[in-house]
């Protein structure tokens with residue numbers, strides 16, 4: 001007997017007991033659908049916090065009022081706007097403040113970090129990554145190795161699932177790290193795989209990489225705001241994440257960047273520099289010769305895109321208030337309820353032909369469940385979309401859904417089940 005029940009009364013009762021319940025009211029839910037939406041794509045673009053409108057408007061008002069003087073005289077001076085985000089962003093990923101900066105976009109940051117942390121030599125040039133990484137990461141890695149005069153075939157080691165399996169066996173990553181040992185320059189993996197929702201053991205992978213002398217970095221696009229992390233304690237060398245998925249900080253919003261304090265002042269680390277990475281005490285002397293800021297801020301190129309950062313600030317404040325521990329607790333219960341509902345329907349309907357490929361083990365996943373829809377595929381996806389479900393379709397046959405603990409409810413999950421059942425008819 002499951003502890004869950006597939007009924008509206010039960011879902012409503014769970015909502016009534018949910019300590020994070022009030023946060024749902026702090027978000028705008030899309031209204032484009034004739035039915036009330038069941039928004040399960042917070043892993044793609046998080047919903048808009050109502051207060052982000054005020055935060056952006058405040059900057060527009062200050063721009064109107066102050067013009068260029070807003071850099072110093074705005075209520076939140078633009079000159080140092082990114083600093084308002086640092087502490088809260090660092091909390092989200094488990095880092096020291098000096099190790100984190102919010103700047104640029106995700107793929108840009110990955111490149112900037114690899115300029116510093118992928119330093120191949122003739123003997124040590126390989127990269128280990130996950131197979132079926134997010135396309136942008138694949139292109140970034142491929143172009144990085146080419147930039148250094150290697151071919152992707154010789155330099156990129158992709159670890160995929162074993163034959164007939166959907167998930168990567170982490171043992172295979174660790175074995176490959178040992179196997180390639182001295183020839184391995186860097187490990188760069190998505191903390192949570194975007195396709196299957198599999199969460200990797202970042203601590204163990206980092207240890208294994210360091211043991212053989214490689215640098216270790218993570219793309220946290222699907223982990224930030226979803227997984228509780230300890231990047232500093234885990235000794236991760238570098239990481240980057242976007243703010244618009246679980247972190248709800250506007251389409252294409254700013255990215256976060258982590259550089260472990262171990263690397264703060266390594267002169268042998270080359271980097272691509274820009275004026276915003278320059279020591280801020282002397283930045284406006286505008287002298288030649290780059291003198292970096294201490295910590296992650298030294299990787300900034302440009303002055304802050306304030307409007308995007310205003311949206312991020314609004315959202316980070318909500319995360320701060322809700323707390324990652326509370327979010328993680330609700331995430332696991334909500335996702336388990338969704339898993340229960342899907343399995344319940346799958347067992348009861350003779351039309352159902354799908355399976356969840358995301359790990360069943362809660363310590364190996366976050367909020368996302370990926371449904372492999374064997375027979376039904378796109379038709380099933382289209383059918384549930386008609387019922388108000390906003391989900392994500394990935395060719396050839398995967399439906400990705402992610403109940404975000406900040407704003408999704410148990411009733412959403414129950415309604416999803418209703419839509420799924422109807423969609424199967």
Ligand SMILES: *Cc1c(COP(=O)(O)O)cnc(C)c1O
Nearest residue numbers: 105106107134136194219221242
């Ligand atoms: C969403 C996502 C991206 C997107 O990169 P942008 O530079 O923000 O467009 C990159 N990598 C992964 C793993 C993602 O999930």
